[in-house]
Amino acid sequence: MNPRTRLLPRRITLRVRxxxxxxxxxxxxxxxxLGATYALFNQQLSGSGRTLITRNASPVTETTSTKDMFVxxxxxxxxxxxxAERWMREQQAILRDAAATSLLAQGGIAxxxxxxxxxxxxxxxxxxxxxPLHQVTDTARRIATATAAERGLQERIALHGTDDEVTDLANxxxxxxxxxxxxxxxxxxxxxxxxxxxxxxxxxxxSLVELAMHRKxxxxxxxxxxxxxxxxxxxxxxxxxxxxxxxxxxxxITGQLPVDMADLVTHVVEQTATEAAQAGITxxxxxxxxxxxxxxxxxxxxxHNLVENGIRHNTGPGGHVxxxxxxxxDGHVEVQVHNSGPVVPDNEIPALFEPFRRLPxxxxxxxxxxxxxxxxxxxxxxxxxxxxxxxxxxxxxLIVTITLPACPHTAKEA
Numbered sequence: 004m005n006p007r008t009r010l011l012p013r014r015i016t017l018r019v020r021x022x023x024x025x026x027x028x029x030x031x032x033x034x035x036x037l038g039a040t041y042a043l044f045n046q047q048l049s050g051s052g053r054t055l056i057t058r059n060a061s062p063v064t065e066t067t068s069t070k071d072m073f074v075x076x077x078x079x080x081x082x083x084x085x086x087a088e089r090w091m092r093e094q095q096a097i098l099r100d101a102a103a104t105s106l107l108a109q110g111g112i113a114x115x116x117x118x119x120x121x122x123x124x125x126x127x128x129x130x131x132x133x134x135p136l137h138q139v140t141d142t143a144r145r146i147a148t149a150t151a152a153e154r155g156l157q158e159r160i161a162l163h164g165t166d167d168e169v170t171d172l173a174n175x176x177x178x179x180x181x182x183x184x185x186x187x188x189x190x191x192x193x194x195x196x197x198x199x200x201x202x203x204x205x206x207x208x209x210s211l212v213e214l215a216m217h218r219k220x221x222x223x224x225x226x227x228x229x230x231x232x233x234x235x236x237x238x239x240x241x242x243x244x245x246x247x248x249x250x251x252x253x254x255x256i257t258g259q260l261p262v263d264m265a266d267l268v269t270h271v272v273e274q275t276a277t278e279a280a281q282a283g284i285t286x287x288x289x290x291x292x293x294x295x296x297x298x299x300x301x302x303x304x305x306x307h308n309l310v311e312n313g314i315r316h317n318t319g320p321g322g323h324v325x326x327x328x329x330x331x332x333d334g335h336v337e338v339q340v341h342n343s344g345p346v347v348p349d350n351e352i353p354a355l356f357e358p359f360r361r362l363p364x365x366x367x368x369x370x371x372x373x374x375x376x377x378x379x380x381x382x383x384x385x386x387x388x389x390x391x392x393x394x395x396x397x398x399x400x401l402i403v404t405i406t407l408p409a410c411p412h413t414a415k416e417a
Contacts, residue, residue, distance in 0.1 A: 025125030283320025313342030
């Protein structure tokens with residue numbers, strides 16, 4: 004980066020530009036007015052002729068002889084002829100210099116001061132005019148940064164005042180946000196309803212397959228086929244459960260209760276111990292007290308997905324997963340899962356939070372994975388007012404960090 008560009012301002016705001024325009028226009032108009040005034044005065048002074056008095060009190064003309072001209076100076080001396088004409092020209096020069104000093108120099112200083120005052124008033128007027136536009140910007144920023152729990156799309160811009168272009172902009176923005184809110188809400192309802200409706204045929208299919216497999220007359224081929232069908236059915240059931248959980252986690256969390264993430268970490272590590280042992284993965288947990296507020300079932304699913312993801316996407320036997328929870332000095336709760344595994348390119352990291360997105364590795368996908376684990380993790384974190392981030396480890400594997408707000412009761416006690 005060029006060092007000179009760092010000294011430049013990040014941007015020139017509209018308010019500054021309007022102030023410069025107001026002040027510049029006033030300065031240009033004042034300069035033109037000052038110049039025109041001086042030109043007219045100079046023309047009038049030059050065109051006034053030689054205002055002298057002749058001996059016979061007749062007006063001075065071009066044919067009047069200089070011998071007939073006379074004038075009295077300030078000290079009472081009478082000058083005649085060429086002396087009177089020379090004195091008159093000297094007085095005109097003095098008057099012209101005084102006009103130049105008064106109009107141009109002193110007038111220029113006065114114009115500069117008045118231009119500064121005009122720029123100040125322009126700054127105030129521009130700020131007043133841009134207040135509705137700032138309101139639109141602030142509302143748009145709040146909507147863009149709002150979490151799922153805050154339901155930012157339900158907020159609208161309420162402008163009160165004259166009907167102008169900014170009001171038209173606010174109304175258009177409100178219409179767009181309203182349509183987006185309806186679209187997202189309808190999408191969530193569709194996913195939840197469709198997933199719920201798909202559960203019934205899957206459950207019925209599982210029952211029929213199990214019934215056929217456990218008959219006494221069932222052959223080995225039927226049992227083998229039944230096991231494969233049950234594996235496929237299990238994968239579909241987990242996919243449907245993941246979609247339901249994803250739809251639920253994107254809704255507002257109501258009835259939040261204090262939850263210690265340390266208890267959830269310990270519980271999830273115990274739950275996944277069998278799977279980790281079968282895969283040859285060592286799981287280390289460092290569960291420090293981390294009290295937050297939210298839905299305990301959703302937060303448990305968040306930790307479970309992280310640990311399960313670390314076990315399944317590992318290097319195989321000999322790999323490790325480290326799970327920790329703590330309360331940071333800034334008052335936030337942090338849960339971090341670090342697993343060994345293949346090196347992940349930096350450009351693949353943002354896509355890991357997308358639904359049904361997997362890393363392009365040479366390892367066969369586990370039949371129980373649906374590609375929704377990290378998507379659910381991020382949705383649950385956002386629904387609780389938190390954030391989920393992923394960083395690749397230089398030696399391979401991933402570091403997933405979940406940041407959640409600390410429980411309000413804990414923050415007050417601290």
